[in-house]
Amino acid sequence: MKDQQQSSVALPLPAGRAAYALGVWRNPGLWLVLAVVGLVGAYPIITNQAATREAIFTTLLSIALASSLNILLGYTGYVSFGHVVFFGLGGYLGMYLLNSGVGLPVAVLAGGMIAGLLAFLLGSAILRLRGAYFALATIGINEAMRTFISNFGPFGGPTGISLNFAVYKPYGGAAQALWLTYYSLLSLTLVAIVLSFQVKHSKFGLGLRAIREDEDAAEVMGVITPRAKTWAYVLSAIIPGMAGVLFFFKNGNIEPLDAFRLHFSIELLVMVMLGGQGTVLGPVLGAAGYQQLRGFLLTNPTFKDYQLVLAGALLLLIVLFIPAGAIGWLRARFPRLRRVLP
Amino acid sequence: MLLHVHNVSKSFGGLQALNDVSFELPEGQILGLIGPNGAGKTTLFNVINCVYPPTTGRVTFRGADVTGKKPYDVSRMGMARTHQIVRPLSELTVRENVMVGACYGSHGHRLREAAQIADEVLAFIGLGERADQLAGSLNVAQKKRLELARALAARPQLLLLDEVLAGLNPSEVGAMVETIQHIRETGVTIIMIEHLMHALMKLADYVLVLEFGELIASGTPEEVTSNPAVIEAYLGDPKLAEGLMDSA
Numbered sequence A: 001m002k003d004q005q006q007s008s009v010a011l012p013l014p015a016g017r018a019a020y021a022l023g024v025w026r027n028p029g030l031w032l033v034l035a036v037v038g039l040v041g042a043y044p045i046i047t048n049q050a051a052t053r054e055a056i057f058t059t060l061l062s063i064a065l066a067s068s069l070n071i072l073l074g075y076t077g078y079v080s081f082g083h084v085v086f087f088g089l090g091g092y093l094g095m096y097l098l099n100s101g102v103g104l105p106v107a108v109l110a111g112g113m114i115a116g117l118l119a120f121l122l123g124s125a126i127l128r129l130r131g132a133y134f135a136l137a138t139i140g141i142n143e144a145m146r147t148f149i150s151n152f153g154p155f156g157g158p159t160g161i162s163l164n165f166a167v168y169k170p171y172g173g174a175a176q177a178l179w180l181t182y183y184s185l186l187s188l189t190l191v192a193i194v195l196s197f198q199v200k201h202s203k204f205g206l207g208l209r210a211i212r213e214d215e216d217a218a219e220v221m222g223v224i225t226p227r228a229k230t231w232a233y234v235l236s237a238i239i240p241g242m243a244g245v246l247f248f249f250k251n252g253n254i255e256p257l258d259a260f261r262l263h264f265s266i267e268l269l270v271m272v273m274l275g276g277q278g279t280v281l282g283p284v285l286g287a288a289g290y291q292q293l294r295g296f297l298l299t300n301p302t303f304k305d306y307q308l309v310l311a312g313a314l315l316l317l318i319v320l321f322i323p324a325g326a327i328g329w330l331r332a333r334f335p336r337l338r339r340v341l342p
Numbered sequence B: 001m002l003l004h005v006h007n008v009s010k011s012f013g014g015l016q017a018l019n020d021v022s023f024e025l026p027e028g029q030i031l032g033l034i035g036p037n038g039a040g041k042t043t044l045f046n047v048i049n050c051v052y053p054p055t056t057g058r059v060t061f062r063g064a065d066v067t068g069k070k071p072y073d074v075s076r077m078g079m080a081r082t083h084q085i086v087r088p089l090s091e092l093t094v095r096e097n098v099m100v101g102a103c104y105g106s107h108g109h110r111l112r113e114a115a116q117i118a119d120e121v122l123a124f125i126g127l128g129e130r131a132d133q134l135a136g137s138l139n140v141a142q143k144k145r146l147e148l149a150r151a152l153a154a155r156p157q158l159l160l161l162d163e164v165l166a167g168l169n170p171s172e173v174g175a176m177v178e179t180i181q182h183i184r185e186t187g188v189t190i191i192m193i194e195h196l197m198h199a200l201m202k203l204a205d206y207v208l209v210l211e212f213g214e215l216i217a218s219g220t221p222e223e224v225t226s227n228p229a230v231i232e233a234y235l236g237d238p239k240l241a242e243g244l245m246d247s248a
């Protein structure tokens, strides 16, 4: 019987298995997402509009961060409320290095590295905690980091770091530097999406999803859970660290209250949940949708002061009615879509 | 010896779940493990595959002392198990569940190979049709089969089966007994916890009897079922006593 099965290679593979034979680069879903994000990202470049660029910059930043958070939240099932700590810490180190005369690419890499390193060190300590305890620990870390940085002399203490104007010079002045930041963030966002996709469709990602479903069962099946969780945490931290450098480079200054805004962490959670945790497309769509909505409310005088309320209400509605998020809901409703909606 | 359990005791707070249990298991055997509810059978599995460390005593697997190791360590060394209370990875497909076994079991297969192994194992186990379904949508009998499929995909040398027949109807029991026989023929050593003595009579080479955490008897299935101490142990449990009588 075994021999028969082995000689039947000419038969078509079952649909679900074909995905594993294809290799991830030939998945139409990935290209679809990359194309859409790439086109939207290219729009301000083609039309040369600085105003749209600013709006899309925020959306791209959200997509990159939400996709990264999704590796931990969606694939591994660990809720991090304090993910902004990596964004802030990366930003701080980047700003410090930029003012010391280091070039932007190196500063961005350093921001990613310090974020990854922090996640690695924290990982083995706090990833033993499960559920709400882990979530609380991540908040604690963000608060502790803000307090530490507020008292850390080299990073300017409570006033933070302002970029010397001379730093923009090698990039052709401030206006030109803004464009450069935009190109860089667009590339970083595309990398974040590819990373999210690759992780989900890898053996490593299968182990993560097993942990999400039942950590003890995963351990019994041979998944080295402490190691897998730590790497998931590290991978989810690196891109936020890099994005932090770009964001504050563009911003021109960084201070503790800006860098470690818990509110931003929660918004990221809402984005991931809104689009669909555990899917590649979900955080992309969720981030774009959330920013659209927020942009609308910001310009609307009645709702202007209520965006915080909005984030909370949205989170509540999602958890109550569509816990799988928009993409998760679609995938469950129309199983055929699973192959095109990664 | 594939497995060696040396003087293992395990207590949970004041409760002595296992008391000085020792036995050896040569390769290729099917060892039955019986005993009334709460006797400590599942706890013995949990100690053998390192879910809990024993309070005292040692476990040796393939010649290595595995006491104090983690379940993933022994999984990679070639030990796989099923759970009495099924633990499907509900939001993963049936195929993905089995792929986890293949990817992280004794061979550590890559994803693509694992997908192929999963399909072979699922066909063998009779779940081939369900491969693309979410595991959470299976019924209990199918989830039991999935437990077994996951364990098999790990290509274990030692397979621990915790009541895989419980809750199955008679025809399903017959099919599962046959499946287990096939597995043994592929050279896998098995320990199975089972309440259905007539099934154990067919399958087991040797049977251990646990009561209140102690080994009270061991022998061939025939020897054990006619052992007065064993019958006594089961008298407090009418359903089990009935099972014993049926087989005698």
Ligand SMILES: Nc1ncnc2c1ncn2[C@@H]1O[C@H](COP(=O)(O)OP(=O)(O)OP(=O)(O)O)[C@@H](O)[C@H]1O
Pocket: B012, B015, B017, B035, B036, B037, B038, B039, B040, B041, B042, B043, B044, B084
């Ligand atoms: N994690 C635990 N914490 C505390 N007590 C436990 C734990 N696991 C098992 N026990 C206790 O240990 C004893 C043995 O339980 P175990 O599950 O091993 O019995 P069993 O022989 O498998 O029974 P059954 O036939 O009902 O499956 C029981 O009294 C049980 O309540």
Ligand SMILES: [Mg+2]
Pocket: B041, B042, B043, B084
């Ligand atoms: Mg039990």
